[in-house]
Amino acid sequence: MNQDSVDILLIEDNENDAELTIRELKKNNMANNLMQVSDGEEALEFIFCTGRYKSNKPIAVRPKLILCDIQMPKVNGIEVLQKIRSHPSTATIPVVMLTSSKEDPDIQKCYALGANSYIVKPVDFGSFAQAIKNIGYYWLLLNHPPAK
Amino acid sequence: MHLKQKNSKFFKPWVILPLVIFIVIVFVFARQAKANKDAAFWVAHTQEVLFRSEKLFAVLTDAETSLRAYLLTGTPYFYQHFKEAKIELPIAFNTILQLTADNAVQQATLTNMRKQVLARISVADSAIAVKINDGPKAALETVIQRKGGHYLDAMRNFVDQIQGREAGLLTTRKNTSSIEAKIELATFSAIIVLLLGLLIILFKKETQLASNTERKKSEAMFSALLESAPxxxxxxxxxxxxxxxxxxxxxxxxxxxxxxxxxxxxxxxxxxxxxxxxxxxxxxxxxxxxxxxxxxxxxxxxxxxxxxxxxxxxxxxxxxxxxxxxxITDRKKAVAEIDRLNVSLEEKVLSRTAALRAANNEMEAFTYSVSHDLRAPLRGIIGFTTILEDEYSSSLDEEARRITSIIKNNTTKMGNLIDGLLSFSRMVRQQIIKIDVAMDGLVAEAIAESANKNNDSIEWVISPLPNIKGDPFTIRQVWANLISNAIKYSKRNEHPKIEIGWQKEVNETIYFVKDNGIGFDIKYKEKLFKVFQRLHAATEFEGTGVGLAIVEKIITKHGGKIWADAAIGQGACFYFSLPNNG
CATH class of the missing domain: 3.30.450.20 (PAS domain)
Structure with a gap:
């Protein structure tokens, strides 16, 4: 995959969830330029071209959408969101927060930090698949992203 | 006691004394009146004596002058006059003698005087005889020789004596009676003053005695009061x-x-x-x-x-x-004990509160983790089973597909149970914020929401509902739950009918949702509101068994009550009450 033109960055530590998500996006032909990282740390390295991604050209890695799980080891989704929003070059990238739980106490915090959406992943696969499809459709096709 | 009191009252000196004083005064007045009467009598008596003595002297003078005139003139008229006077004399004497019968001196004087008068009369008689024999001149000489000229003077002297004595007597009497009267008056005045004084003293003593009795009584009461005081x-x-x-x-x-x-x-x-x-x-x-x-x-x-x-x-x-x-030793001890207990209670409350807060935090973390960590694997199971079904259907025979379907159903059910448990635990921790709630609106919303998934064959009987103070978010959940239950359990009836109404009580308002569905056995009503307790098989009516538990939690949090009435095959009615004053 060409990391220079990523449309969707999926930050998900749960490999099964990631697979189901990617499967659904692929099914709808929206995963051609999808990059998946498995935790917040890797996500930040990728976004800011540091660590294992320091050879990337910063300007090239601006995705159309970041799907970010909240509960992750090391650096969680909220910290990732905070970093993205606090950096001028990434501040306007649409970020959709994904969570497994309705009980998530961080929903307010996420919106306050500038999350574009807050999605609870349904247990039921049909609903989950529908949700992923809708997200991809909306952010990649309907939404007009800010200029790079 | 009573009688004795009455007697002593009757004989009280200050009751009798005024009577005595009155009698004395009457007596004094009577005496005074008698004295006055006596005085008047004596004055009249004296005047009588004076008058009678003067009259006597007049008769004497008359007799003497008529004698002399006869002797001189020989006129029978004078002789006649002399004779009349001579007859009058003893009467006049007797009258005075009677008047002065009690006075020996006057009597003596009168007797002496009468003796001389009788002597003169005998002289006169002899003179009258001389005149008849020797002529008037000789007769006159007889009279004059016998000192007839001094005779009247002597008589006058007698009368004066009598009169003087009588007047003197009157004066003496007057004086005596006035002195006596004065003495008497003074005496009686003194007696009255004395009696009055006595009366006052007695009265004072009596009142003092009475007040002493009163005082003694009140002292006794006071002392009893004092002694009996706790x-x-x-x-x-x-x-x-x-x-x-x-x-x-x-x-x-x-x-x-x-x-x-x-x-x-x-x-x-x-x-x-x-x-x-x-x-x-x-x-x-x-x-x-x-x-x-x-x-x-x-x-x-x-x-x-x-x-x-x-x-x-x-x-x-x-x-x-x-x-x-x-x-207040005991009270102090009790207060100290209360203080001590309060302090320890406060400590206990603090530690309990801290423990509770910790437990609450733990619960929240647990809930979150349950919610998050249990759901993700479920999603995986369902997700991949679905992929298996969708993408490998050609490789799966009918039995394999039946099994994948069972896996998915159970997993879905587990997801629903987790969701139900989470909403229940969320409701337990939910804060109730009471405002004015328009019940009609909430009911309409709940019906609209439920009606989406159900047929419109239901007959709705909805009374206009009164507003109440409550938390609209959770009360809405109550209506939604009860209405969806009513729809769910009456859907098998050919003519499902759901009735929503209310009843106002003094302190609360009771709302109800009544259906004509399958109802339930009332003996299990205690289980109705418990988490995961169901009265119907899940295969028959879907549900997780947390709905009514949540409703009960919400109503309890509002200070209300929830209960139900039902019979198998005859529908159910769920009531909940909410306090009128919020």
Whole structure:
């Protein structure tokens, strides 16, 4: 995959969830330029071209959408969101927060930090698949992203 | 007792004395009247005597002059006149003699006078005889020789004597009677004054006696009151010296009354400061000292706490102070115990609160983790089973597809149970914020929401509902739950009918949702509102068994109640009450 033109960055530590998500996006032909990282740390390295991604050209890695799980080891989704929003070059990238739980106490915090959406992943696969499809459709096709 | 009182009242001297005084006054007046009458009598008597004596003298003079005139003139008229006078004389004498019968001196004078008159008459008779024999001249000489000329003078003298004596007597009598009257008056006045004085003294004594009896009675009552008082009662003078103490004083302070009388009250209560209290009485409007706590000393023993009240009383211009003293040792102990318990209770509450908060936090973390960590694997199971079904359907036979379907159903059910459990636990922690809630609106919303998934064959009977104070978000959930239940359990009826109504009570309003569905056995009503308790098989009616548990939680949090009425096959009615005042 060409990391220079990523449309969707999926930050998900749960490999099964990631697979189901990617499967659904692929099914709808929206995963051609999808990059998946498995935790917040890797996500930040990728976004800011540091660590294992320091050879990337910063300007090239601006995705159309970041799907970010909240509960992750090391650096969680909220910290990732905070970093993205606090950096001028990434501040306007649409970020959709994904969570497994309705009980998530961080929903307010996420919106306050500038999350574009807050999605609870349904247990039921049909609903989950529908949700992923809708997200991809909306952010990649309907939404007009800010200029790079 | 009663009779005796009546008698003694009747004989009370100050009742009789006025009577005596009255009698005395009447007597004095009677005496005075008699004296006046006597005086008048004596005046009349004297005048009578004077008149009669004058009359006598007149008759004498008449007799003498008519004698002489006859002797001189020989006119029978004069002789006749002389004879008449001579007849009148004894009568005149008798009259005076009778008048002065009680006076020997007058009688003697009169007797003497009569003797001389009789002598003169005999002279006159002889002179008349001389005239007949020797002519008038000789007759006159006889009269004159016999000192007829001095005769009248002598008579006058007698009369004067009688009159003078009588007048003298009158004066004496007048004087005597006036002196007597004066003495009498004075005596009686003195007696009346004396009686009046006596009366006053007796009256005073009587009233004093009565007031003494009253005083004794009230003293007895006072002392009984004092003695029966449950508290220590001590009366002290303005210097703080004990004048009176009741039995409780002896009990509490271990002194006898005789030991206490005359002692300073400060011996018992060192900080009583009665003198200062009495000094302050005039200056401050606050005269009664109430419920001050002081230390007291028992005889030959230590201090103990007392509650003291002072109130001033004024008797005969002397200020006394009534001190009531109550032993508050037990109360103090109780208060100390309460304080101690309060402190430990507070500590307990604090530690419990902390524990509760910790438990709550733990619960929240647990809930979150359950929600998050249990759901993700479920999603995986369902997701991949679905992929298996969708993408590998050609490789799966019918039995394999049946099994994948069972896997998915169970997993879905587990997801629903987790969701239900989470909403219940969320409701337990949910804060209720009460505002004015329009029930009609909530019911309409709940029906609209449920009707989406159900047919429109239901007959709705909905009364306009009164508003109430409540948390609209959770109350909405109550309606949604009860209405969806009603729809769910009546859907098998050919003509499902759901009735929504209310009833106003004094302190609460009762709302109800009634259906004509399958109902339930009322003996299981206790299980209705418990988490995961179901009265119908899940295969028959879907559900997780948390809906009514959540509803019950919401109603309880509002201070209301929820209950149900039902019978198998005859529908169910769910009632909930909410307080009217919020």
């Amino acid at each position: 508290d220590v009662m001590i009366i002290v003078n303005e210097k703080g010296e004990v004048i009176l103490a009741n039995h409780q004083t002896e009990v509490l302070f271990n002194y006898t009354k005789s030991e206490l009388i005359g002692q300073q009250i400060e011996v018992l209560i060192p900080e009583a400061f009665i003198f200062e209290y009495v000094q302050s009485l005039g200056k401050s409007s606050k005269t009664v000292v109430t419920n001050i706590e002081l230390a007291a000393i028992r005889k030959n023993a230590g201090f103990f706490p007392v509650e003291v009240n002072f109130s001033p009383i004024q008797i005969d211009k002397q200020v006394l102070v009534i001190a009531s003293v109550r032993d």
